[in-house]
Amino acid sequence: MRFLHTADWHIGKKLHGYDLIPEQEEAFRQIEAIAQEEHVDAIVIAGDLYDRALPSEPAVTALTQMLVTLNRQDKFPLLAISGNHDSGVRLGYGAEWFSSTDFFLRTKLADALTPVTLGDTQFFLLPYFEPIAARQFFDDDQIRTVNQAMERLVAAMQEKFAPDKHHVLIAHFFAAGSQHTDSETQVQVGGLNAVPVDLLAPFDYVALGHLHRKEALQNEPTVKYSGSPLKFSTSEAADTKGVWIVDTDTTPVTVTFKPLRPWHNLVVLEDSFEHLLDPNHIYPVTPADFIAVNLTDTTPITNVMQRLKTRFPRVIELNRVNQLDVTPDTLDVQQVQQDPVTLLQDFFAQVTQHPLSDQQLTWAKQALQRAEKEENQ
Amino acid sequence: MRFLHTADWHIGKKLHGYDLIPEQEEAFRQIEAIAQEEHVDAIVIAGDLYDRALPSEPAVTALTQMLVTLNRQDKFPLLAISGNHDSGVRLGYGAEWFSSTDFFLRTKLADALTPVTLGDTQFFLLPYFEPIAARQFFDDDQIRTVNQAMERLVAAMQEKFAPDKHHVLIAHFFAAGSQHTDSETQVQVGGLNAVPVDLLAPFDYVALGHLHRKEALQNEPTVKYSGSPLKFSTSEAADTKGVWIVDTDTTPVTVTFKPLRPWHNLVVLEDSFEHLLDPNHIYPVTPADFIAVNLTDTTPITNVMQRLKTRFPRVIELNRVNQLDVTPDTLDVQQVQQDPVTLLQDFFAQVTQHPLSDQQLTWAKQALQRAEKEENQ
Structure with missing residues (x-):
């Protein structure tokens, strides 16, 4: 048998x-x-x-x-x-x-x-x-x-x-x-x-x-x-x-x-943000692969999830492998000039290690619109 | 075939x-x-x-x-x-x-x-x-x-x-x-x-x-x-x-x-409240039958559902077939001396023609407890 x-x-x-x-x-x-x-x-x-x-x-x-x-x-x-x-x-x-x-x-x-x-x-x-x-x-x-x-x-x-x-x-x-x-x-x-x-x-x-x-x-x-x-x-x-x-x-x-050969693989990429977005750095993945990113950077990065997704559309996790160094020097002045939705997305991704889902993004936008409306009243 | x-x-x-x-x-x-x-x-x-x-x-x-x-x-x-x-x-x-x-x-x-x-x-x-x-x-x-x-x-x-x-x-x-x-x-x-x-x-x-x-x-x-x-x-x-x-x-x-013989039948009983609760009035039903009651009375009746259920445990509907005659004369003084839960149950049954479900009764009791607590504060 x-x-x-x-x-x-x-x-x-x-x-x-x-x-x-x-x-x-x-x-x-x-x-x-x-x-x-x-x-x-x-x-x-x-x-x-x-x-x-x-x-x-x-x-x-x-x-x-x-x-x-x-x-x-x-x-x-x-x-x-x-x-x-x-x-x-x-x-x-x-x-x-x-x-x-x-x-x-x-x-x-x-x-x-x-x-x-x-x-x-x-x-x-x-x-x-x-x-x-x-x-x-x-x-x-x-x-x-x-x-x-x-x-x-x-x-x-x-x-x-x-x-x-x-x-x-x-x-x-x-x-x-x-x-x-x-x-x-x-x-x-x-x-x-x-x-x-x-x-x-x-x-x-x-x-x-x-x-x-x-x-x-x-x-x-x-x-x-x-x-x-x-x-x-x-x-x-x-x-x-x-x-x-x-x-x-x-x-x-x-x-x-x-x-079994994975059709779309699940891959962990551990690297600096700069390397990850650098087209000269080649990673063994396809755009349809599921990517967990282990960021080695120690500084806050603006729009990190959104920017990672330009190269890796199916990022499923974002982890910081090193302690963040949040001092006035490392804070990006650009960051506070972003629109609130982008700031929120970024904050959420940094804190939870996950991107906002489409549903969550919709809720966030609705809440921000309501807040803006009340402010203008 | x-x-x-x-x-x-x-x-x-x-x-x-x-x-x-x-x-x-x-x-x-x-x-x-x-x-x-x-x-x-x-x-x-x-x-x-x-x-x-x-x-x-x-x-x-x-x-x-x-x-x-x-x-x-x-x-x-x-x-x-x-x-x-x-x-x-x-x-x-x-x-x-x-x-x-x-x-x-x-x-x-x-x-x-x-x-x-x-x-x-x-x-x-x-x-x-x-x-x-x-x-x-x-x-x-x-x-x-x-x-x-x-x-x-x-x-x-x-x-x-x-x-x-x-x-x-x-x-x-x-x-x-x-x-x-x-x-x-x-x-x-x-x-x-x-x-x-x-x-x-x-x-x-x-x-x-x-x-x-x-x-x-x-x-x-x-x-x-x-x-x-x-x-x-x-x-x-x-x-x-x-x-x-x-x-x-x-x-x-x-x-x-x-x-097919119904094991427990679904029966509509149309009669006055007095007859319905009178043991000398015999109805062709068993205690496990599903009963829809068409009340012929024109006056409000206290605890109508609860009292009907003492004789017909599975009342599933309560309908008034005649217009209610709500004048000061017909209002039962007893009624306003009832406890709030009973009053609410009765009111709900009169208005919706259905008894409160167990879940609804629980909610009602909780709400009344909260209200009482706030009153006492």
């Missing part, structure tokens, strides 16, 4: 206001191509198919098309679970029909104990769950943590192990030893307690979702996060995104990484 | 704050039983499966279970379209898999020209659509109304007619001659223009959804609204709800009405 392991598609996610669906569709086409080239027998998607429990209609359209393409058109068996970003109920609508074409979508804890057997492998599909669900399922008030729940669940799964099959767990949680990235928020990670990797030893392979960097468990040969297909955060800028190809017919299983 | 025609389930709808899902599940069980007793070959659901484009999770759970029961468990072929209350995109997720077990769900205008053939009948499934969709589909700027669109669509469907088959249209729009009820709002009806019934003559039967009373087209033998399974408005209080059983092997088709 050879399968492709991916996760954390987060269809519908926006990056600082930029719609990522076209980027996600491009990454999807590459995943599909890898599945075809590698002649995989199945595709595993380990949760967070959507970015939100209530995805937008364009997000529903996009994901539906992807699932139809893989399963109905390309005839790949699919094994998928809901993650903490998905609504199990909404994602699971239709699951009763999906299995008729070997699309196994599991959104309830109880389903995890009914393995799906494909070829030489038993797959246990464990969707994201809260400890209370395990408490109810086992009718045991002592279960307070995901860790305790997993002890019970793994034991119950082992009872279902067919001895002549390989055993793969598909799950969506925070496994111990993993290293966080910014794109899982504190709230989400805080809601989970870590599952120690040792607990997962009975499985020949564990296909995880939740953390967005494959490096999170890089020293584990058979317990892996696939990571997200796209970079969702500057902490992932240097990463190579991709999917795992897993062959179960060796012991231990053979795991091969297949990279 | 014998099929059951229903529509306008509006799963997730609330009636003046009351959750209707349990009522809807009971009506569903009766529909299922009728389908089984009548040995129908298929079940038609002519749109508005959900009440909202973004149904709640309990609504998704309920409808999913109903569809699974009919199609996966009872093995009935299903023919369903989206209505104006549904999100075609959200409802249509999974449709590519549904057809593998003869569940034909159509949510796009273009799908209407690909009939589904079951037994001796071709079914044309036309989801709710706006004129702009027809304009784009036919690439014809002259199409401005649903009526114009239907002329083109019916002609295009006729080209697909197999001469040896019967032809049934499933659609969701406002057909001419229909009589409105309150439970379709003006906005919805306003957005549609009427399709003349004559235009639908090429079909052996037209299974319509949109209007909630089967009486809307009662003089048409083969163009029918099934109406909603539940009463959603007092204008439907006297109606008998149900489904149609349609046999296509006679010319014209044979149409039989099968009534």
Whole structure:
């Protein structure tokens, strides 16, 4: 059995206001191509198919098309679970029909104990769950943590192990030893307690979702996060995104990484403002790339965001890596002669490290107009 | 071919704050039983499966279970379209898999020209659509109304007619001659223009959804609204709800009405306050029925809603059918000695004909507390 392991598609996610669906569709086409080239027998998607429990209609359209393409058109068996970003109920609508074409979508804890057997492998599909669900399922008030729940669940799964099959767990949680990235928020990670990797030893392979960097468990040969297909955060800028190809017919299983080429990359540029705007300084980016700028300057700069965007239209973050030196000498006299909107934009960008969004800019302009009107009355 | 025609389930709808899902599940069980007793070959659901484009999770759970029961468990072929209350995109997720077990769900205008053939009948499934969709589909700027669109669509469907088959249209729009009820709002009806019934003559039967009373087209033998399974408005209080059983092997088709028994009825009681609260006056209602009260009194009544609810817990409407006679003589001195919350509740109910909701009551209490506090300062 050879399968492709991916996760954390987060269809519908926006990056600082930029719609990522076209980027996600491009990454999807590459995943599909890898599945075809590698002649995989199945595709595993380990949760967070959507970015939100209530995805937008364009997000529903996009994901539906992807699932139809893989399963109905390309005839790949699919094994998928809901993650903490998905609504199990909404994602699971239709699951009763999906299995008729070997699309196994599991959104309830109880389903995890009914393995799906494909070829030489038993797959246990464990969707994201809260400890209370395990408490109810086992009718045991002592279960307070995901860790305790997993002890019970793994034991119950082992009872279902067919001895002549390989055993793969598909799950969506925070496994111990993993290293966080910014794109899982504190709230989400805080809601989970870590599952120690040792607990997962009975499985020949564990296909995880939740953390967005494959490096999170890089020293584990058979317990892996696939990571997200796209970079969702500057902490992932240097990463190579991709999917795992897993062959179960060796012991231990053979795991091969297949990279995805970013259509538009997420790049961190650290330099002085002067260099950044100097056409003679070449940076390895395209105008459509998402750019986080780490400014090395120590002096305030007028209209910094607006001016950076003349060269890098999709600046998504602006950070100052050095302490600002705000003394009378460094204050730009030009600056106080700017119109109020420009001053506000600049101030906002300097303080928050983000540009004003179009909506915020509209509000700011309206507020300034009102203020001006009142002044003139 | 014998099929059951229903529509306008509006799963997730609330009636003046009351959750209707349990009522809807009971009506569903009766529909299922009728389908089984009548040995129908298929079940038609002519749109508005959900009440909202973004149904709640309990609504998704309920409808999913109903569809699974009919199609996966009872093995009935299903023919369903989206209505104006549904999100075609959200409802249509999974449709590519549904057809593998003869569940034909159509949510796009273009799908209407690909009939589904079951037994001796071709079914044309036309989801709710706006004129702009027809304009784009036919690439014809002259199409401005649903009526114009239907002329083109019916002609295009006729080209697909197999001469040896019967032809049934499933659609969701406002057909001419229909009589409105309150439970379709003006906005919805306003957005549609009427399709003349004559235009639908090429079909052996037209299974319509949109209007909630089967009486809307009662003089048409083969163009029918099934109406909603539940009463959603007092204008439907006297109606008998149900489904149609349609046999296509006679010319014209044979149409039989099968009534549904309301679990908890919606009843209008018109009487004086004195009678209504008098235990010797017996009304044909149960405590769980939804009651609209038409008060015949001409004098103001203290705490009218609260007192009515002691006998009829689920009062959903209060109407005065006679002009109030508000003279100093009729004013109840007791009334002005009531506490402010009770006074407000009473006033609100008298003026709006609805009781304060729990949320409104909370707000009112908070506001009165604040006012009292300020008074005491």
